[in-house]
Amino acid sequence: MAKKINVGTLISGGGTNLQAIIDACKSNLIDANILFTGSDNPGVKGLERAQKADIDTFVVDYAGIITSCKKGINDADLPSDFNLEEILSKQKLVENSASKEQLVFFLKTRAIAERKLLDIILAYDMDLLVLAGFMRVLTPYFIDRINTEPGIYKIMNIHPALLPSFPGTDGYGDTFRYGCKIGGCTVHYIDYGEDTGPIIGQKAFEIEDNDTLEDVKKKGLVKEWELFPQCIQKFADSQNKQSR
């Protein structure tokens, strides 16, 4: 029998992808267990879904952290292992930042939030971290503390567009407004850029002339619920092959 991989999940909202993964785990469609569900947003439906499935949950309130950082960041607030120059040299999230000051504020604020995530996540024996509708970018500070083996990616994300087209926060909206006749979703690994990491799987659907943006989102989500568990299984298969 294939060994099950231990998966951590991060969400920001409704969690329909999380539900698809929970269901796939429960019905043994995939060789995976969910260890925890974390959210950057308190009170979202996805957390309820996890609790109903007896999965540990936690919240790191990004909005609260950002508000308090706006009042000023002291060096003592930063993680003790935070190295600004190193993160600046690695990050590819902000290419043409309006100012270095804004970029530094962004990276410091995120590192404070990411340290809180890491303090919880790293206590688990996790093989893979899955971003199931997590709407925050992750900086090299976080990524390097999860991807600790050189060349091995351990963070998987779902994006609502056929990458490399339409990266960013509104994949279906951008696809629809461009007038595309094919839309789709992509599961990929996280690297230092925004939605630029290696692609694991994609699914496409047709956009009819009279489809609304809502129709596009509905068609896309149905594809996402199929694709995400399949990509997690791909990862589980590769782990099982390595341990043979």
Ligand code: GAR
């Ligand atoms: C999904 O459409 C997912 O592709 C998207 O958020 C939605 C979450 O829905 N993710 C991103 O845009 C990541 N940048 P869900 O909470 O119902 O799973």
